[in-house]
Amino acid sequence: MTIKRETDIKSKYAFPLKRIVSFLSAFLFVFIVFSNGSAKAVRDFPAKVRVLLTEYQKLTQIKIGVHGAYTLDKNISFQKGSEVVVSLVKDKLQVSYEGMAYLTGKELTFYQHSQNELEENGLRFQDTMNLFPGDLKISAKEGRLELISSLPVETYLQGVVPYEMADEFPLEALKAQAVAARTYTLARMDQNKSYDLVDNTNDQVYRGVNPEKKNAIHAVKDTEGLVLFYKESLASCFYTASNGGFTESAYNAWGREQIPYLIIQKDQYDLDNPLSIVKRASIAKQHQEENETSGFYQYLIKAVEEKLLIQSNHSNVSGIKIKGIAGLTPHTPKYQGQAEGVMSLLKADVIVETTRMVEVQKAQEDDEVSLTQPAEKALPTETKGTREFIEKTEQHHVSVDIPIFPDLEKMLNLSINRNENEIVSTAETDHSFVIEFRRYGHGVGMSQRGAEWMAKKYDWNHEQILRFYYPGTELKKVNIKQEPLPSLFAAFLTTPGPAPTATPRPTLMPQSEKPKSGQSIVYVTGIKENSSLNLRAKPDYLGEIITRLYFGQELLVIKRLEDGWLEVKTDAVQGYIREEFVGNQ
Numbered sequence: 001m002t003i004k005r006e007t008d009i010k011s012k013y014a015f016p017l018k019r020i021v022s023f024l025s026a027f028l029f030v031f032i033v034f035s036n037g038s039a040k041a042v043r044d045f046p047a048k049v050r051v052l053l054t055e056y057q058k059l060t061q062i063k064i065g066v067h068g069a070y071t072l073d074k075n076i077s078f079q080k081g082s083e084v085v086v087s088l089v090k091d092k093l094q095v096s097y098e099g100m101a102y103l104t105g106k107e108l109t110f111y112q113h114s115q116n117e118l119e120e121n122g123l124r125f126q127d128t129m130n131l132f133p134g135d136l137k138i139s140a141k142e143g144r145l146e147l148i149s150s151l152p153v154e155t156y157l158q159g160v161v162p163y164e165m166a167d168e169f170p171l172e173a174l175k176a177q178a179v180a181a182r183t184y185t186l187a188r189m190d191q192n193k194s195y196d197l198v199d200n201t202n203d204q205v206y207r208g209v210n211p212e213k214k215n216a217i218h219a220v221k222d223t224e225g226l227v228l229f230y231k232e233s234l235a236s237c238f239y240t241a242s243n244g245g246f247t248e249s250a251y252n253a254w255g256r257e258q259i260p261y262l263i264i265q266k267d268q269y270d271l272d273n274p275l276s277i278v279k280r281a282s283i284a285k286q287h288q289e290e291n292e293t294s295g296f297y298q299y300l301i302k303a304v305e306e307k308l309l310i311q312s313n314h315s316n317v318s319g320i321k322i323k324g325i326a327g328l329t330p331h332t333p334k335y336q337g338q339a340e341g342v343m344s345l346l347k348a349d350v351i352v353e354t355t356r357m358v359e360v361q362k363a364q365e366d367d368e369v370s371l372t373q374p375a376e377k378a379l380p381t382e383t384k385g386t387r388e389f390i391e392k393t394e395q396h397h398v399s400v401d402i403p404i405f406p407d408l409e410k411m412l413n414l415s416i417n418r419n420e421n422e423i424v425s426t427a428e429t430d431h432s433f434v435i436e437f438r439r440y441g442h443g444v445g446m447s448q449r450g451a452e453w454m455a456k457k458y459d460w461n462h463e464q465i466l467r468f469y470y471p472g473t474e475l476k477k478v479n480i481k482q483e484p485l486p487s488l489f490a491a492f493l494t495t496p497g498p499a500p501t502a503t504p505r506p507t508l509m510p511q512s513e514k515p516k517s518g519q520s521i522v523y524v525t526g527i528k529e530n531s532s533l534n535l536r537a538k539p540d541y542l543g544e545i546i547t548r549l550y551f552g553q554e555l556l557v558i559k560r561l562e563d564g565w566l567e568v569k570t571d572a573v574q575g576y577i578r579e580e581f582v583g584n585q
Contacts, residue, residue, distance in 0.1 A: 044478075044479050044480075044481055045153070045189065045478055045479070045480045046189055046191070046480075046481060047152060047482060048150045048151055048483070049150070049151065049152075049156050049185055049189060050148055050149070050150045050194075050196045051148065051149045051150075051195065051198070051206055052146070052147070052148055052197070053148070053149055053199050054199055055199060055207075056126075057144060057145065059144065059145050060087065060143070060144060060145060061085060061087040061145075062125060062138075062147070063085050063126055063127065064084045064123055064124070065082070065084075065123065065125075065127070066078040066082040066083075066110075066123060067080055067120045067122055067123065067131060068080060068112065068119070068120055068122050068123075068133075069114065069115040069488055070111060070112055070113065071110070071113065071488070072084075072108060072111075073109055073111075074111055076097075078097070080120075082098075083097075084096070086108070088140055088143070088144065089103060092104065092106060093106065093107070093108055093140055095108065106140040107137065107138070108137075108138055109135060109136065109137045110123065110135060111135050112133065112135055112485055113487060113488045114484065114485035114487050121133060129210065129530050130159070130208030130209060131209050132149055132151075132159075132209070133152075134149050134150050134151025135149070135150040135151070136148070136149055137149075137150065153182065153186070153480050154220060154221075154224055155209065156185065156206065157178060157181055157185070157220045158209050158213070158216065158217050158220050159206050159207055159210075160185075160205065161177050161178050161213075161217075161219060162213035162216035162217075163205040163207045164204060164205050164239075165177040165451075165452075167212075167213045167214070167215045167216045167531075168215070169215070169448075169452050169455070169456075170452060170456045171215055171218065171219060172454075172460065172465065173451040173452050173454070173455040173462070174215055174216050174219035175219040175222060175223050175461075175462035176446065176451050176455075177216075177219065177239070177446075177448065177451070178216075178219045178222075178223045179226050179237075179475070180228075180237040180446055180466075181237075182223070183235055183237040184204060184238075185197065185204070186234060186478070187234040188203065210530055212528040212529070213528075225478055225479065226475055226476070226477055227476060227478055228470060228473040228475055229474050229476050230260070230472065236262065236445075237445060237446075237470070238442070238444040239446040239447070239469075240442050240446070241441040241449065242270055242276040242277055242439060242447055243270050243423075243439055243441070243443040243447040244276070244278075244422060244423030244437075244440075244443065245268070245270055245271035245423050245425070245438055246264055246266055246340055246341040246342075247263065247265050247443060247445070247447070248264060248442060248443030249263050252264070252334075252338070252342070253421070254442075260472055261470045261471055261473050262444055262470070263471075264338055266340065267447055267450050269447070269453040269457075269458075270447040270450035271438070272453055272457070273450065273453040275449060275452070276438065276449040277438070277439075277542065278438045279414045279436070279438075280434055280436050280437075281413075282433070282435075283296065283325055283432055283435065284431060284432050285324050285326075285431055285432055286323075286431070287321070287322055287324055295411040296411050296412060299407070299411060300322055301322060303402070304322075304398050307398055307400055319354060320354050321352065321354075322350060322351075323351045323352060323353050324351040325349070325350060325351070327347070327433070328346060328348055328426045329346070329347045329426065330343040330345070330404065330424045330425065330426065331343055332344045332345045334420075341423065342422070342423060342424075343404060343424055344403065344404055345403060346401070346402045346404055346426075346435075347399055347400075348402060349397060349398075349399050350397070350399070350400060351395060352398055353393060354393070355391055355392065356391075357389050358389065358390060359388065360389070360390060405420035408424075408435075409422070414437040416438075416440055417441065417442075419442070422438060423437070423439050423443075424437055424438075425438070440542075446465070446466070446469040446470070447469070451469075508552060509553065509570040509573065510571045510572070511555060511569075511571055512571055513556050513569070513571070515556060515557070519556060519557055520557045521554060521556060521557070522566075522568070522582040522583065523552055523553065523555065523582060524549050524550065524553040524555065524581060524582055525551070525552075525583040526580055526582060526583065528551070529552075530551075532550050533550075534549075534577070535549050535573060535577055536575055536576045537575055537576070539561055539563070539565035539576040540576075546573055546575045549577070553570070555569070555570060555577075555582065556568060556569050560579070561576075564578055566582070
């Protein structure tokens with residue numbers, strides 16, 4: 001890759017985006033012109049992005065806190081701190097405010113207006129803490145509420161980056177995430193649709209803006225306007241949580257097209273990151289009686305038996321027993337034409353013991369020609385006239401292939417993704433083989449865990465990170481239109497309203513139980529005061545989220561697990577959290 005050094009933009013980039021929207025091809029892209037130390041934009045992009053708020057789409061009523069300068073349909077204004085309730089009544093929207101209620105049509109809009117830049121200016125939903133700046137359109141759709149937020153792109157990114165990549169990640173990794181998310185956003189904007197993106201992983205996670213996410217906000221501001229291009233079009237900036245040690249190609253993931261910069265390549269950085277998600281199963285080398293009823297051993301016995309029975313010299317095999325495992329090796333790529341990445345089969349080299357009835361004379365011949373091990377027992381069992389038979393015990397090394405998807409994955413409960421796309425590897429210890437499944441997400445483009453390790457362990461900057469994950473793309477600066485917010489008319493500014501209310505603070509759960517021997521009391525201290533900690537149903541990052549715990553929550557530690565998880569409880573709930581997020585206050 002050649003390096004292009006120009007003022008702010010110092011190199012070609014490899015960067016994540018998603019799909020190139022068809023309307024983009026109608027525009028002419030002009031290369032950046034550098035002069036007097038500044039980069040002129042490639043082209044202009046719309047000022048606002050429209051986001052469907054799916055988190056609230058199943059509601060028939062929503063409480064909205066007005067924390068800024070807003071009007072409803074440009075007719076009614078609210079003072080800061082007002083509470084408005086919008087309900088669905090007979091397929092129409094009803095607005096309740098200050099003891100009054102009136103029925104509107106099937107659609108209404110909260111319009112944002114300008115005010116002092118140092119003050120909050122946005123909406124809060126259902127008493128949550130994050131602020132949702134911009135206009136809000138609410139519609140009655142099929143017996144539920146539909147909320148679409150329209151806000152400046154750079155503001156939107158401040159509510160995306162810290163929820164796609166934790167605010168505690170290194171700043172350079174967050175910058176790479178900001179560029180990827182910005183590129184993806186601009187490529188998805190389409191004025192022919194009712195909205196551009198959704199607020200979940202189908203596009204990008206958007207949870208509103210929290211000023212406590214300072215690192216992520218810093219990353220967005222430091223990279224303002226920077227996006228990735230491939231040739232003359234916005235790049236497809238896909239990114240994933242963890243690729244398991246290999247990036248995936250866009251074609252393998254979705255089968256639509258071959259994208260030259262979204263390819264399969266080894267990613268040692270994701271593999272080396274201790275926080276990359278992995279599931280493991282241990283298979284003992286030597287036979288253990290307690291394993292005989294396991295699904296894995298039962299599968300091996302059946303596979304070995306089928307293989308032995310097709311060999312003519314073992315047609316009378318009986319009493320097959322697994323004595324041990326000599327090797328486990330993933331092989332055969334799942335996708336045609338690839339040499340690395342997702343494999344489809346696991347080769348198991350199995351040591352088995354069999355018994356069979358043979359004539360004495362034939363047994364002697366077999367000892368010289370076909371038996372791989374001396375007989376462990378040779379007892380006369382049957383005599384027919386002058387013919388004598390014995391029971392022969394033999395050991396064999398037999399190789400069988402186990403389909404990784406879905407057979408092995410289900411047998412050992414190793415699934416991480418809904419799609420069968422995990423990276424499988426094996427490791428050998430003194431007494432066992434360890435099968436590992438890795439990859440959380442589609443695996444295409446930038447790995448967030450890989451980017452974290454690049455920045456944290458190797459001090460890579462965001463340019464180097466993007467160059468690795470999107471080879472052949474180029475970093476450019478674009479101009480995103482800035483439209484000033486409209487001012488409120490003087491008449492609106494005198495509209496009476498309630499006194500401002502404080503930002504809502506979640507109530508902490510009671511914890512009254514006293515610790516017993518081996519137990520202790522801890523408090524949630526390892527998070528920001530305005531953020532939350534997931535309490536999970538099992539000690540696993542993939543475990544179901546039971547509820548969210550807030551700063552200062554008192555917890556009873558029931559058990560400390562060896563891998564850093566704690567089993568904790570309050571008077572109301574019980575589950576698992578990571579030890580690094582709690583302290584003794």
